[in-house]
Amino acid sequence: MESSSSPQKILLLLMLQSISLIADSFPIHETFFRCLSTNSKLAVPLSSYYTPNNSSSFTSVLNSTAQNLRYLGPSVPKPIIIFTPLSEPHVQAAVICSRRLRVHIRVRSGGHDYEAVSYVSQIETPFVIIDLARLRRIDVDIPRKAAWVQAGATVGEVYYRIAEKSKVHGFPMGLCTSLGIGGHVTGGAYGSMMRKFGLGADNVLDARIVDSKGRILNRVAMGKDLFWAIRGGGGGSFGIILAWRIKLVNVPGTVTVFTVTKTLEQGGTKILHRWQEAAPKLDDNLFIRVIIQAAENGNGTSRTVTTSYNALFLGNKRRLLKVMGTGFPELGLTSADCIETNWINSVLYIAGYPNTTQPEVLLQGKPVFRNYFKAKSDFVRCPIPESGLTGLWKLYLQEENPFMIWNPYGGMMGRIPETATPFPHRRGVLFKIQYVAAWQDGDKDPSKHINWIRSIYDYMGRYVSNSPREAYVNYRDLDLGMNKNWKGGTGYNNLKEASAWGTKYFKGNFYRLLKVKSRVDPENVFRHEQSIPSLLVKRQI
Numbered sequence: 001m002e003s004s005s006s007p008q009k010i011l012l013l014l015m016l017q018s019i020s021l022i023a024d025s026f027p028i029h030e031t032f033f034r035c036l037s038t039n040s041k042l043a044v045p046l047s048s049y050y051t052p053n054n055s056s057s058f059t060s061v062l063n064s065t066a067q068n069l070r071y072l073g074p075s076v077p078k079p080i081i082i083f084t085p086l087s088e089p090h091v092q093a094a095v096i097c098s099r100r101l102r103v104h105i106r107v108r109s110g111g112h113d114y115e116a117v118s119y120v121s122q123i124e125t126p127f128v129i130i131d132l133a134r135l136r137r138i139d140v141d142i143p144r145k146a147a148w149v150q151a152g153a154t155v156g157e158v159y160y161r162i163a164e165k166s167k168v169h170g171f172p173m174g175l176c177t178s179l180g181i182g183g184h185v186t187g188g189a190y191g192s193m194m195r196k197f198g199l200g201a202d203n204v205l206d207a208r209i210v211d212s213k214g215r216i217l218n219r220v221a222m223g224k225d226l227f228w229a230i231r232g233g234g235g236g237s238f239g240i241i242l243a244w245r246i247k248l249v250n251v252p253g254t255v256t257v258f259t260v261t262k263t264l265e266q267g268g269t270k271i272l273h274r275w276q277e278a279a280p281k282l283d284d285n286l287f288i289r290v291i292i293q294a295a296e297n298g299n300g301t302s303r304t305v306t307t308s309y310n311a312l313f314l315g316n317k318r319r320l321l322k323v324m325g326t327g328f329p330e331l332g333l334t335s336a337d338c339i340e341t342n343w344i345n346s347v348l349y350i351a352g353y354p355n356t357t358q359p360e361v362l363l364q365g366k367p368v369f370r371n372y373f374k375a376k377s378d379f380v381r382c383p384i385p386e387s388g389l390t391g392l393w394k395l396y397l398q399e400e401n402p403f404m405i406w407n408p409y410g411g412m413m414g415r416i417p418e419t420a421t422p423f424p425h426r427r428g429v430l431f432k433i434q435y436v437a438a439w440q441d442g443d444k445d446p447s448k449h450i451n452w453i454r455s456i457y458d459y460m461g462r463y464v465s466n467s468p469r470e471a472y473v474n475y476r477d478l479d480l481g482m483n484k485n486w487k488g489g490t491g492y493n494n495l496k497e498a499s500a501w502g503t504k505y506f507k508g509n510f511y512r513l514l515k516v517k518s519r520v521d522p523e524n525v526f527r528h529e530q531s532i533p534s535l536l537v538k539r540q541i
């Protein structure tokens with residue numbers, strides 16, 4: 001650990017003076033800062049990385065990457081401090097100080113957590129956010145087909161930096177380009193190349209993590225159990241990921257994308273019924289997801305359901321048409337529907353940017369989707385009958401802006417064993433469903449949207465996986481259960497509560513995650529509403 005030099009001590013004194021006025025009312029502001037200062041070198045002006053809740057920039061720093069506006073309302077608990085480390089030792093210091101001062105911490109990289117557990121604590125206050133947004137260095141090494149990427153970098157930045165060096169390399173992770181690689185990869189990370197290469201987490205070579213004792217560990221030092229746990233076990237449970245070393249994959253110089261939309265009146269139900277069986281069996285190079293929305297009917301008097309088949313093929317148009325002609329002719333794909341492009345432009349296309357957008361937009365690291373929303377997920381192992389789809393549409397059209405995405409599995413996803421990483425949704429999964437209810441500011445009755453999504457989820461129960469009903473940890477859903485009673489005396493062992501959601505996210509891997517957690521973070525330093533509980537915790541830090 002680095003110690004502070006004399007000029008830094010002087011700087012520190014000046015900084016402390018500047019916060020002394022508020023320190024009486026919020027002593028933690030000062031004690032936490034003092035602790036950070038003695039445990040790491042803090043030479044940059046205070047205001048650029050340490051934001052107490054009475055600072056004028058507090059709200060803008062808090063909101064900067066917060067994706068779900070539902071969790072920014074005035075009644076939602078706010079952190080007392082946001083600490084934005086500029087170096088790895090700063091992160092170590094934050095962990096050491098949180099233990100020493102018994103201050104609860106939350107970790108944020110890209111801020112896309114569906115239930116905002118990276119920036120809101122519903123179960124424990126006061127809390128401090130460790131925000132890794134300033135740790136976003138990316139070193140791409142084409143000869144070694146690898147890259148080191150710091151946790152605060154966005155998925156889009158990583159894609160851009162790879163493409164900048166090579167047109168025939170890529171990395172298989174998320175479709176949304178503003179995701180933070182820290183939280184995203186540790187929960188799995190699927191994208192449009194998953195059927196060919198698996199998840200982002202399946203393609204991690206090494207990692208650097210700060211553990212509960214404040215040590216930095218790499219793959220060798222952390223050991224195989226912890227290295228297994230952080231590749232799919234979900235964020236905020238095992239330590240703070242500083243950086244991933246990822247394995248680049250080969251992509252062809254020419255790829256093809258398309259989007260074909262069918263309404264119910266155009267035979268949408270029958271085609272979707274067929275897609276369920278066709279899409280998971282198609283060539284591994286082809287990923288066709290379905291985006292399902294509602295729209296005005298042609299005559300504007302009623303609404304219909306639209307199913308948009310949005311696809312990436314790792315190859316040229318000629319080969320794609322051949323694959324579709326044999327594997328999924330029902331969609332009626334034509335040459336005119338297909339756009340040949342390169343991989344980085346396909347990233348922009350799939351993320352929904354307008355056609356003329358330049359790849360440099362990815363360097364803005366800006367969120368493309370910010371809303372008030374509630375989402376849920378399901379995995380489907382048997383095709384849903386047409387009658388089931390017809391019933392779904394009735395419920396679907398009751399919501400103003402219903403949104404679902406169905407993602408095909410099969411290919412490499414089915415070949416990786418269920419226990420290889422904590423992400424268990426592998427062989428036999430046909431597709432994953434994501435349900436989203438979104439609304440705008442000023443909506444008088446947000447609860448009606450939440451009730452709607454819960455009713456759709458209830459309806460779908462009969463058609464989706466069961467025992468357990470599987471869910472994707474990166475689509476966090478607090479309806480599935482929550483850790484609680486942190487300070488209640490008897491609630492420290494949350495095994496029963498946690499298994500409710502833990503087995504849905506991880507199936508049998510949940511029990512191995514429990515063992516790893518209990519060994520590497522027995523005192524449960526890294527905790528949130530759905531973190532893996534430590535079975536050994538005796539007292540709360």
Ligand SMILES: Cc1cc2nc3c(=O)[nH]c(=O)nc-3n(C[C@H](O)[C@H](O)[C@H](O)COP(=O)(O)OP(=O)(O)OC[C@H]3O[C@@H](n4cnc5c(N)ncnc54)[C@H](O)[C@@H]3O)c2cc1C
Nearest residue numbers: 109110111112113118175176180182183184190235236241
């Ligand atoms: C618009 C949108 C699109 C999405 N698209 C996809 C997609 O295409 N594919 C996909 O797989 N998922 C997708 N997701 C889900 C996404 O993968 C998860 O929300 C993911 O957890 C986001 O990571 P983050 O770092 O941005 O979020 P954060 O909110 O910062 O973190 C998420 C979780 O990880 C923890 N965490 C954050 N950083 C670290 C760290 N450095 N070390 C340890 N724990 C950490 C947090 O505490 C929290 O528990 C999408 C989400 C949104 C909102």
